Amino acid sequence: MRYSRIIGTGSALPEKVVTNHDLEKILDTSDTWIRERTGISERRVAADGQTTCDLAEQACKQVLERTGVDPKSIDLLVLGTTTPNLIFPSTACLLQDRLGMQECAAFDVNAACSGFIYALSVADQFVRNGTVKRALVVGAETLTRMLDWSDRSTAVLFADGAGAAIIEASDEPGVLSTHIHANGGHANLLCADVGVSEGFKQGEPRGGLKVLMTGNEVFKVAVRTLGRIVDETLEANNMDKADIDWLIPHQANLRIIQATAKKLNMPMERVIVTVHKHGNTSSASVPLALDEAISTGQVKRGENLLLEAFGGGFTWGAALIRY
Numbered sequence: 001m002r003y004s005r006i007i008g009t010g011s012a013l014p015e016k017v018v019t020n021h022d023l024e025k026i027l028d029t030s031d032t033w034i035r036e037r038t039g040i041s042e043r044r045v046a047a048d049g050q051t052t053c054d055l056a057e058q059a060c061k062q063v064l065e066r067t068g069v070d071p072k073s074i075d076l077l078v079l080g081t082t083t084p085n086l087i088f089p090s091t092a093c094l095l096q097d098r099l100g101m102q103e104c105a106a107f108d109v110n111a112a113c114s115g116f117i118y119a120l121s122v123a124d125q126f127v128r129n130g131t132v133k134r135a136l137v138v139g140a141e142t143l144t145r146m147l148d149w150s151d152r153s154t155a156v157l158f159a160d161g162a163g164a165a166i167i168e169a170s171d172e173p174g175v176l177s178t179h180i181h182a183n184g185g186h187a188n189l190l191c192a193d194v195g196v197s198e199g200f201k202q203g204e205p206r207g208g209l210k211v212l213m214t215g216n217e218v219f220k221v222a223v224r225t226l227g228r229i230v231d232e233t234l235e236a237n238n239m240d241k242a243d244i245d246w247l248i249p250h251q252a253n254l255r256i257i258q259a260t261a262k263k264l265n266m267p268m269e270r271v272i273v274t275v276h277k278h279g280n281t282s283s284a285s286v287p288l289a290l291d292e293a294i295s296t297g298q299v300k301r302g303e304n305l306l307l308e309a310f311g312g313g314f315t316w317g318a319a320l321i322r323y
């Protein structure tokens, strides 16, 4: 049987740290409210001129260096993002050029916060069916570029970053299964409601480009849906909760993460949490957490990792990985 295996990861964060106390100065909010309701203490914000592609490039160069992989030997580049540099070409195309890769397929996947799980799922299919030997999978965002800094319901949550993984064909189990879903019926609960085809809003900053979220509604659906995707993933692999060594969740809210951990009967020591220092970096959140888990040596070869995410669309997904 042919699997894809993760051979390495990398990540990148902007230098600028914005703490809850910094936000207290510009918004009607408090460090206590943000920490208690979300688990976030600080987040990273891209510098002026620093783009999604810049962060993605930094994360990819790190994984290329760590693995010694020649970028020319990569057959596929899939990049999850909701905040591309340009409308087109895709950020994946810009990144392919910067990394000096050959003329492999390169494309973006827009699945909001589930972007990395979607990208990994797509790349995994190509590797499994034998079309591709080696793929670069990226999640990268500059979400703060589309925040309304006067809206306390979103400004305290979202942030910037990038994470990358190289996967490669192997006879040994690696990615055991991926599961991706969407339900466009809830599109209005989490969105940025302007665009090329819908048009932009006259007289509003950036043409009305901003994140809009009905947080408490999203919260309820997220907890319920992530519970279901965990069951679906375990069933597909004939596994029990106890078979999972590590939960590597999307980092939107510590309370959502705790609810999924509880569903898995998992102590929080087996859950990778970065939300306190990264905030919600959308597509970048899972690969940033994965890279932290691997580079700090917490996750060991042979262990079972459950990655999951939920985001605007709604989209959601999970990947079960034998690392």
Ligand code: UT7
Binding pocket: 028, 029, 030, 033, 034, 037, 038, 113, 152, 153, 156, 214, 215, 216, 217, 218, 219, 222, 252, 253, 256, 280, 282, 310, 311, 312
């Ligand atoms: O990554 C994609 C998926 N996204 C998510 O999963 C996010 C899901 N949602 C959440 O994480 C939470 O719903 C939030 C953190 C966004 C909000 O927490 P909540 O406990 O659901 O609060 P709420 O929206 O029900 O608001 C409770 C109160 C409201 O005041 P009133 O009406 O009770 O007087 C809000 O106006 O908290 C107020 N509030 C704030 N207060 C201080 C909302 N934002 C803030 C804030 N600082 N930043």
